[in-house]
Amino acid sequence: MTSRIIVTYHVTAPADAIEARARGIAVEQSVEMPVEAVTDQRVLDEIVGEVRDITELSRGLYEVTLGLATETVGLEAGQLLNMIYGNTSIQPDTVLVDAIFPPEILEAFGGPRHGIQGLRDRVGVPDRALTCSALKPQGLPVPGLADLAYRFALGGLDFIKDDHGLANQHYSPYAERVPVIAAAVRRASAETGVPTRYIPSLTGDLDQLREQMRIARAEGLDCVMIQPMIAGLPAMHTLVRENPEVAFFTHPTMTGAARIDPPFLHGSLFRLMGGDAVIYTNHGGRFAFTRETCVTLGQHATRPWGALKPALPVPAGGMTLDRVPEMIECYGTDVMLLIGGGLLLARERLVEETRTFCDHVAALSADAAPPPAAVAD
Amino acid sequence: MTSRIIVTYHVTAPADAIEARARGIAVEQSVEMPVEAVTDQRVLDEIVGEVRDITELSRGLYEVTLGLATETVGLEAGQLLNMIYGNTSIQPDTVLVDAIFPPEILEAFGGPRHGIQGLRDRVGVPDRALTCSALKPQGLPVPGLADLAYRFALGGLDFIKDDHGLANQHYSPYAERVPVIAAAVRRASAETGVPTRYIPSLTGDLDQLREQMRIARAEGLDCVMIQPMIAGLPAMHTLVRENPEVAFFTHPTMTGAARIDPPFLHGSLFRLMGGDAVIYTNHGGRFAFTRETCVTLGQHATRPWGALKPALPVPAGGMTLDRVPEMIECYGTDVMLLIGGGLLLARERLVEETRTFCDHVAALSADAAPPPAAVAD
Numbered sequence: 001m002t003s004r005i006i007v008t009y010h011v012t013a014p015a016d017a018i019e020a021r022a023r024g025i026a027v028e029q030s031v032e033m034p035v036e037a038v039t040d041q042r043v044l045d046e047i048v049g050e051v052r053d054i055t056e057l058s059r060g061l062y063e064v065t066l067g068l069a070t071e072t073v074g075l076e077a078g079q080l081l082n083m084i085y086g087n088t089s090i091q092p093d094t095v096l097v098d099a100i101f102p103p104e105i106l107e108a109f110g111g112p113r114h115g116i117q118g119l120r121d122r123v124g125v126p127d128r129a130l131t132c133s134a135l136k137p138q139g140l141p142v143p144g145l146a147d148l149a150y151r152f153a154l155g156g157l158d159f160i161k162d163d164h165g166l167a168n169q170h171y172s173p174y175a176e177r178v179p180v181i182a183a184a185v186r187r188a189s190a191e192t193g194v195p196t197r198y199i200p201s202l203t204g205d206l207d208q209l210r211e212q213m214r215i216a217r218a219e220g221l222d223c224v225m226i227q228p229m230i231a232g233l234p235a236m237h238t239l240v241r242e243n244p245e246v247a248f249f250t251h252p253t254m255t256g257a258a259r260i261d262p263p264f265l266h267g268s269l270f271r272l273m274g275g276d277a278v279i280y281t282n283h284g285g286r287f288a289f290t291r292e293t294c295v296t297l298g299q300h301a302t303r304p305w306g307a308l309k310p311a312l313p314v315p316a317g318g319m320t321l322d323r324v325p326e327m328i329e330c331y332g333t334d335v336m337l338l339i340g341g342g343l344l345l346a347r348e349r350l351v352e353e354t355r356t357f358c359d360h361v362a363a364l365s366a367d368a369a370p371p372p373a374a375v376a377d
Numbered sequence: 378m379t380s381r382i383i384v385t386y387h388v389t390a391p392a393d394a395i396e397a398r399a400r401g402i403a404v405e406q407s408v409e410m411p412v413e414a415v416t417d418q419r420v421l422d423e424i425v426g427e428v429r430d431i432t433e434l435s436r437g438l439y440e441v442t443l444g445l446a447t448e449t450v451g452l453e454a455g456q457l458l459n460m461i462y463g464n465t466s467i468q469p470d471t472v473l474v475d476a477i478f479p480p481e482i483l484e485a486f487g488g489p490r491h492g493i494q495g496l497r498d499r500v501g502v503p504d505r506a507l508t509c510s511a512l513k514p515q516g517l518p519v520p521g522l523a524d525l526a527y528r529f530a531l532g533g534l535d536f537i538k539d540d541h542g543l544a545n546q547h548y549s550p551y552a553e554r555v556p557v558i559a560a561a562v563r564r565a566s567a568e569t570g571v572p573t574r575y576i577p578s579l580t581g582d583l584d585q586l587r588e589q590m591r592i593a594r595a596e597g598l599d600c601v602m603i604q605p606m607i608a609g610l611p612a613m614h615t616l617v618r619e620n621p622e623v624a625f626f627t628h629p630t631m632t633g634a635a636r637i638d639p640p641f642l643h644g645s646l647f648r649l650m651g652g653d654a655v656i657y658t659n660h661g662g663r664f665a666f667t668r669e670t671c672v673t674l675g676q677h678a679t680r681p682w683g684a685l686k687p688a689l690p691v692p693a694g695g696m697t698l699d700r701v702p703e704m705i706e707c708y709g710t711d712v713m714l715l716i717g718g719g720l721l722l723a724r725e726r727l728v729e730e731t732r733t734f735c736d737h738v739a740a741l742s743a744d745a746a747p748p749p750a751a752v753a754d
Contacts, residue, residue: 024663028663030514030515030542031513031514031515031516031542032513032514032515032540032541032542032717032718033513033514033540033717033718033721034718034721034722036722037718037721037722037724038514039724040514040516040517040521042516043514043515043516043517046516047514047515047516048514069516071516071546071547071548072515072516072542072546073546074544074545074546074547076544076545076580076581076585077582078544078580078581078582078604078607078608079544079545079546079580079581079607081607081631082541082542082544082580082604082607082630082631083542085631086541086607086630086631087541087629087630087658087694089630089631089632089633089634090629090630090632090633090634090658090664090665091634091664091665092634092665093665136408136409136410137407137408137409137410137415137417137420137424137425138407138408138409138420138424138449139408139417139419139420139423139424139446139449140417140420144417163409163410164409164459164463164464165407165408165409165449165459165460167451167453167455167456167459168451168453168456169448169449169450169451169456170448170451171448203453203455203456203459203611204453204455204456204611205454205455205583205609205611205612205614205615206582206583206584206611206612207583207615208453208611227455227459230455230456230458230459230463230609230610230611231455231609231611232582232607232608232609232611232612233607234580234581234582234583234585234607234608234609234612235582235583235609235611235612237582238582238584252464252467253459253463253464253466253467254458254459254462254463254466255466255467256466256467256633256636257466257467257468257469257636259633259634259636281464281467286401286405287467287468288467288468288469288470317464340409340410341409341410341411341414344410344411344414345411345413345414347414347416
């Protein structure tokens with residue numbers, strides 16, 4: 001018995017074509033050549049993808065389940081993505097929905113090094129929903145960003161992250177920005193007693209990511225944000241492996257719309273690669289995810305999954321103070337509520353608005369019902 | 378006047394909502410916060426994205442053109458993608474169609490180091506269409522792949538590439554595979570007199586890409602293939618910059634279906650990052666691109682564009698010998714015809730079938746009409 005990754009796709013096809021289409025995907029995602037031209041018996045037996053199941057979901061829409069040989073992945077992050085979706089991503093009739101990975105994949109990639117508990121420990125919050133905001137807009141010089149961070153921290157936030165647009169631009173270069181913001185947050189923490197964490201956004205190639213990580217760690221920071229679909233999963237996973245003491249937030253930029261089912265991409269794949277907290281676009285904000293997608297995403301991120309720690313769901317993208325009750329009801333308290341622009345609109349009242357946000361989250365968490373049940377893989 | 382990247386999207390929206398939606402994208406792709414909360418005048422004037430134009434293409438479909446501040450890119454490859462599409466990729470109503478980059482972007486990224494002429498020089502072919510095939514299936518041990526390469530080269534191919542599924546798996550690890558295949562191709566070249574080039578596929582993080590590049594160069598290889606959307610544009614561009622003597626082939630895996638218009642992604646973005654030859658899925662094969670998309674893609678790859686060299690179009694994905702006349706008619710002779718499985722089906726007659734392919738391409742190229750006119754940017 002060869003080890004297989006069980007991968008599920010949704011495929012649009014006529015009823016009389018779906019079997020051939022399923023076999024086509026199985027071949028595309030394995031040997032990528034006509035099977036009748038494969039001369040090696042071991043390849044035919046152990047490498048060619050297998051169609052495990054085809055289920056009609058609705059007229060013309062099928063759930064196709066394949067078994068893809070684990071050894072084709074070579075335990076490398078980029079190649080994992082290449083084998084489970086790769087060329088098939090170019091086809092308009094397919095969506096990658098889910099994958100069940102064998103134990104050797106879970107062990108090799110390892111998942112979150114800290115997960116929900118590790119993030120809670122950092123800020124000394126055992127059970128309530130966590131709070132976060134973002135430093136914006138890009139273009140603001142470093143002192144302006146640091147002042148914003150100081151005031152957010154005075155307001156009592158648990159976490160403050162860089163906007164994902166903050167990279168290494170001349171107006172706020174990373175090496176200058178991060179130490180000044182870290183110092184501003186430390187100063188505020190000394191006043192409030194809240195161990196607020198600053199999360200810098202790491203960008204660029206692996207050399208630059210490593211240098212930015214070095215700067216972050218030199219400032220005593222123990223959380224960073226990365227953009228997996230821009231940095232590349234290989235770079236992300238290497239950084240996770242090299243920095244087991246650091247908690248990683250994943251940012252959803254360039255994840256595309258619904259070609260990879262968001263619960264799988266954020267809740268499983270980014271978690272598998274070591275994402276401790278997964279930021280995604282919440283329903284009812286600026287983005288189009290449904291409530292059901294978001295709830296399922298949260299469940300994927302936190303469900304029991306081998307020895308992997310749960311990752312913290314961070315719904316975001318146009319959230320406002322008045323969404324807090326509904327978000328805690330939706331996700332329970334194992335969640336981080338991220339409000340950016342909605343707080344920044346308070347302008348000179350930023351500290352007070354942030355404090356209201358934090359108090360609100362604490363009060364509602366105390367009354368919250370238990371989170372929705374997670375489904376084991 | 379601040380320098381702007383002019384980015385075009387196709388957006389689906391009701392007529393009474395398109396103006397607000399266009400402004401929404403301009404904000405998302407710049408400051409990502411409510412504009413009324415931006416307190417810094419310079420940010421308002423020079424960083425916030427501008428809506429330049431909105432044109433109705435058909436009922437409910439609009440072409441939206443934005444001006445995004447060049448300085449937000451910080452001349453970094455990943456951040457370029459982040460700013461021109463990033464979060465907006467998560468929206469189902471948008472397609473990234475095109476971008477006009479200012480001169481400083483073209484200079485910073487530099488485009489192909491070799492382009493069409495550099496690839497022609499490598500194999501001593503001044504004008505006819507070039508030929509290529511792929512080493513498959515993955516799972517075949519190294520001697521089998523080397524034997525295949527030897528026979529392809531005996532058949533007289535210009536280029537032989539690794540299948541993009543060949544990574545660093547235990548059954549054909551890169552460090553073992555590449556020297557043996559390179560030697561097999563050299564041996565065949567000595568017999569045929571054809572300077573056939575072997576193109577290994579580089580995978581993994583930047584450390585692994587560099588090590589694989591070192592091995593390739595130690596074997597005297599001067600062409601490699603990379604998967605930009607898996608390795609990440611930052612890693613790709615760093616590798617291009619560090620190896621100006623090497624020609625880069627880009628592979629389309631994980632490019633997704635039509636969320637970024639293929640002519641822009643392959644013909645402009647991959648070219649900008651240094652792709653000398655861009656492999657894409659041709660119409661009428663296993664993939665769904667239309668003939669028009671493919672022709673436009675080829676024109677984007679080769680059109681006059683600042684000081685950037687033209688990149689060679691490599692249509693592929695289920696091509697067969699009988700497609701050769703139509704492909705040369707479609708693309709002219711500045712093209713590389715890549716037939717993989719279609720040759721492998723010949724099995725023990727592989728050398729003869731490859732020779733037929735090469736002879737066919739040479740004969741048809743001699744009679745070919747000039748390529749379709751390129752459109753300057």
